[in-house]
Amino acid sequence: MKLILLSGGSGKRLWPLSNDARSKQFLKVLPKLDSQDKGLQSMVQRVWGQLERLGLTQSAVIATSNSQVDMIHNQIGKNVPIIIEPERRDTYPAIALAATYLYSSKNTDKDEIVGVLPVDPYVDDNFFKRLLDLEAVLNASNAELALMGVQPTFPSEKYGYIIPNIEQSTKEIVKVSHFKEKPNTQEAKSLIEKHALWNCGVFAFRLGKVISLLEQNSLPTSYDQLLDNYSLLPKISFDYEVVEKTNNIVAISYDGAWKDLGTWNTLTEEMASDVIGRANKSNDSVNTHIVNELDIPVSVLGLSNILVAASPDGILVTDKQASPRIKELVYNLHQRPMYEERRWGWYRVLEHTKYEDQMEVLTKRINIKAGNNLSYQYHNYRKEIWTIVKGEGILLLDNELNVIRTGDVVEIPVGVKHAVKAVTELEFIEVQTGTQLVEEDNHRILLTWDEIEDSVYSLNK
Structure with a gap:
């Protein structure tokens, strides 16, 4: 079968x-x-x-x-x-x-x-x-x-x-x-x-x-x-x-x-804990659950039978019985995902600002698991500045390989091909500046690091 x-x-x-x-x-x-x-x-x-x-x-x-x-x-x-x-x-x-x-x-x-x-x-x-x-x-x-x-x-x-x-x-x-x-x-x-x-x-x-x-x-x-x-x-x-x-x-x-754990009231019945993330609640908050993915504390005082869920995409406070109606509020809410898991790790959007002259600034926190890599790619409408905050990696920028470590700052101009591999768990803050900060401006050339290294080797022969 x-x-x-x-x-x-x-x-x-x-x-x-x-x-x-x-x-x-x-x-x-x-x-x-x-x-x-x-x-x-x-x-x-x-x-x-x-x-x-x-x-x-x-x-x-x-x-x-x-x-x-x-x-x-x-x-x-x-x-x-x-x-x-x-x-x-x-x-x-x-x-x-x-x-x-x-x-x-x-x-x-x-x-x-x-x-x-x-x-x-x-x-x-x-x-x-x-x-x-x-x-x-x-x-x-x-x-x-x-x-x-x-x-x-x-x-x-x-x-x-x-x-x-x-x-x-x-x-x-x-x-x-x-x-x-x-x-x-x-x-x-x-x-x-x-x-x-x-x-x-x-x-x-x-x-x-x-x-x-x-x-x-x-x-x-x-x-x-x-x-x-x-x-x-x-x-x-x-x-x-x-x-x-x-x-x-x-x-x-x-x-x-x-x-079917498709609504908050059913999911909370099976959750591992009534408090997940940086949060706490008072003893008289009965049958109350908190799920917090943010780096700021969430506290609940004297409220029972409620759910508080906080993520980079938004914050929800709801009575549990009413929680299946959430679609009524977010049905027409359209925004880019603020948190994603990828094959190489995860990223979280910290801030996204649009200015009157069509310029945008997007700040991400990016984590790459040891041994994984971002694809070899370039962008037509944005430049990026990376500030390495954790770990060590190998950066390919404009066909040149360099080691990057905590404290390094990398500038990636518009149109320049680049990739990075995490030697240890690698984390950096990425600031994008441009006019079209969208997924469609990620022009991927090669996905695996073996392909990328072969490409660099052939170019530098």
């Missing part, structure tokens, strides 16, 4: 910690699975660790957008197989692209069962063991699609429901009648009485089902060719494009613990 993990979303419901570059699955606020380790981990680190323990990572790939690749590599390793969407086009195109990768690049047979799941469920290991039962269920039932549903513990309005056909179902296999998306509480109670299951976004199919759909629509089944023609795929969810058009669907139930 092959597994496709879907990693997407912009995580607006967990603003200000989540943004377009750092979705909810990357927030390091959960306790590590090893009870002896007091560190923090993210949802994606937790799930990938569970799959590793069960020996399932060898058959798994992650489908995601280009904006999340560095974050995935940073958190779970550079050898994780990733299917990168050329553009965001919903879950059906992402799954179709991953299917062609398995089919044409990995020579997977059309009869192979493929399981699909989100990259961020909060579950125990039994969830993934139960997921593997979908293969046997598909083979035994001859169904086209098999789902895994969660036994509801309360009448939730947040989840979709899988409605069974009781007469055609058995104890082991549920015959699916239809679906109900996010009913009100009264409807949910009625559905639970009819043995409905929460739809947790987990399903399985034979690889040939998706390959056949592509062939029917005259779309390539080769991974490389579908990459080049990705924009031809309909911008639609797998539910609408495939599930709703499939008649023979079965499901199995999972009766263990399962949570």
Whole structure:
């Protein structure tokens, strides 16, 4: 059985910690699975660790957008197989692209069962063991699609429901009648009485089902060719494009613990601590959580059942019950991400100022992990000044290599090619000055340090 993990979303419901570059699955606020380790981990680190323990990572790939690749590599390793969407086009195109990768690049047979799941469920290991039962269920039932549903513990309005056909179902296999998306509480109670299951976004199919759909629509089944023609795929969810058009669907139930940590009130229930970062609260602040990523202290006095979240992107103070409504406030809030994790480390925007003459000044704190490097690049619309505050590195500037250390100041003029590698953990303050301080002005020439050194060697021969 092959597994496709879907990693997407912009995580607006967990603003200000989540943004377009750092979705909810990357927030390091959960306790590590090893009870002896007091560190923090993210949802994606937790799930990938569970799959590793069960020996399932060898058959798994992650489908995601280009904006999340560095974050995935940073958190779970550079050898994780990733299917990168050329553009965001919903879950059906992402799954179709991953299917062609398995089919044409990995020579997977059309009869192979493929399981699909989100990259961020909060579950125990039994969830993934139960997921593997979908293969046997598909083979035994001859169904086209098999789902895994969660036994509801309360009448939730947040989840979709899988409605069974009781007469055609058995104890082991549920015959699916239809679906109900996010009913009100009264409807949910009625559905639970009819043995409905929460739809947790987990399903399985034979690889040939998706390959056949592509062939029917005259779309390539080769991974490389579908990459080049990705924009031809309909911008639609797998539910609408495939599930709703499939008649023979079965499901199995999972009766263990399962949570979607998609809102602050649910996430705080599982956080490693009620205070993370430079913060404190009074003893009479009951059921109050603080997450502070800033370098200034946050204190809460005499307030209960609230959340305070502070990051370079903003500050949120909310009653926990009201926290799912955060989208109402930030739906139209558009700004550059102020914090990002990259394949080489991380950066934080300290200040961004725009002047009337179109000039801008952007100040960043940049941290590069030992042995990693920034790409060989140049900029057309800005100059940069770096002040090294920690560590040692090798700087390539205008085809010349030099060692840089704490206290050094480096000036990078407009248009000059440059790169840096961290010998030890390297940190510096970068001040950008120019008229277009945007990601699009990062013109990358080479990514790896081996390529960069080879290029310098050939130029200086």
